Amino acid sequence: MAVRLQDVADYAGVSMKTVSNVVRDYPHVSPKMRERVQRAIDELGYRPNIMGRRLATGRTGLLALAFADVRIPYFAELAQVVANEAERRGYRVLLEQTEGTLEGERAVVSASESGLVDGMVIQPSVMNSTELAQSRTDIPIVVLGENAAPLTLDSVMVDNVEAARVATRHVLAHGRRRIAFAGHEETGTTRTSTLRIAGYQQALEEAGIIPDPHLLIPSLAVTAANGARAVGAALDAGLRFDGLVCRDDLAAIGALRALEERGFRVPDDVVITGWDNTPMTEVTYPSLTSIAPDMRALASRALDMLFERIDGYDGMGRHELVPFSLVTRESAPAVE
Template sequence: MAASLKDVAALAGVSVKTVSNVVNGYTYVAPPTREKVERALAELDYRPNLSARNLRQGRTGVIALALPELDAPYFAELTRFVIDAAAERGWTVVIEQTDGRSERERQVLEGIREQRVDGLLFHPITVGQDELADRNDTTALVLLGERVIDGPTHHVAIDNQRAAREMTEHLLSLGHTRIGAIGRQTNPSANTARLRLAGYREALASAGLPYEEVLAPPTVFYHRSDGAAAMAQLLALDEPPQAVFCFNDLLALGAQRTALAHGLRVPGDVAIAGFDDIEDGRYSTPTLTTVCPDKEQIARIAVEMLEQQVFGVRRAGGRPRPREVTAAHRVVVRESTTG
């Protein structure tokens, strides 16, 4: 049978309360006493009953992560970091895929399949301020991604416009004056596309270059096939671009495949850059220049925000003031733009 707190207390020669204080990380235990308890914990291979502890504290020990696409590499990598950060707090993560559909996103806001969770990390595509204002579920909530919402909600994202501008400036610094962009979307809820297009246009304007819509073909999705098709459109122009900035790495990998299929050298004939720094881009041929969001930092900050809300309600009787946090990013230069 599994060892209990009473068994550990008996072996260490201390009270059950003292063992509980050590297990729960309280600091006001004398070092010699803590050492005795830790030796007893190790000897008996004690494992805390997290379910019972959470029940006593009015929590489930479970948080939810709702994302548009689980098979998109960026979201898969982000999920891993969220799970790691949650595990450090003894939390289990349940995953929900919304496909970016408004009805699914509204359902997520009102509860994950009626399962009680301590907090929700949510990367919305369509829901906005009105849906948040009408939300009845009081579960702690942190928004991820580019969906900018002026409301009382914690939010973690990178500066997409600045990142896109920096990547376009990198292409300009290489001497390219005709730069295409793949990833423009006409959907009014497509904030990723809107912000990254704005950064691209801002860099062009600063360089004294005009924005040409023909150099920014629209895409419905951000998959490899969309990048391949958009690149074919660009290469069919009378004056194709010298470089192409793709609004995510999957688009860039598709674009790169089309360029190579047309007999072009990358970057000799056309430079190609992406966004997200997914693992595939580090092993493509050539390797992919990209914007690298700090996914680990995004996950860590978001989970910390949930923890502050959960404990803030229990200890202080109210949630912490909502915060908008901008995570770090950097431009990673690889072979697809510099050879």
């Protein structure tokens, strides 16, 4: 049978109210008493009842985090950072995968975990802002990412156009003039890719270079294997470039393999940049220069706004940018 609050109280020799105060992280509990109750909770394996907590406090202590695919390194890191930040605030996070489909995103924002969560953070891939704003009103929602956010919802993102300009300008600073862009979708280009290509194009034009559409190398899907196939096929077809700005780190890792297999040296023959600064960028050979979003700032600001909504703030949506940096490594070293 499930361990009850009363069982913990009896085991610890305290009142149910004291156990409840510890479970709810009530601040005015002595360290000695908190340790005593926590020991009883751990030894008995007590788990608070979510519905009971909602009835008692009006909250469940749970948040939902929704995104396309946990196998994508950026989203895996996002999940970890958001979960850690939520835990610091006394909350736990439920993960939802949408598979990057309209049906998946609709399901998550309309009914997923109904009654179990106090709020949701979502990074939509395809759902438009109007539908997102109208789809759910029972819990607060904060939007991450580059898709246009509803005027009524809060959103947090990185300036993708400016970040792509920074990456491309860094490649230009290496004296490269024939710079390709790799990793965007073959069909149905996402807003993320559109913004990053726009920043890449702006940097080229500022340098007096006319962007060449033949230097856009699309990929079938966001994986390193597809990135390798796409860049390899372009090289086999005779396309040549001396710089490569990649939509994400997976595309860049695939490009490294394709170039190595065909005898091109990085960075001597081709300078490469990635995007997201995922942990694997430090151990590729050569290691990857990459755009690094400030993930901690992203998670912290998103949860700040979400908890403000949970606490009753009902103003119009706040749309905010968080910082990014370019982390230089061997594939595109710092320029003196």
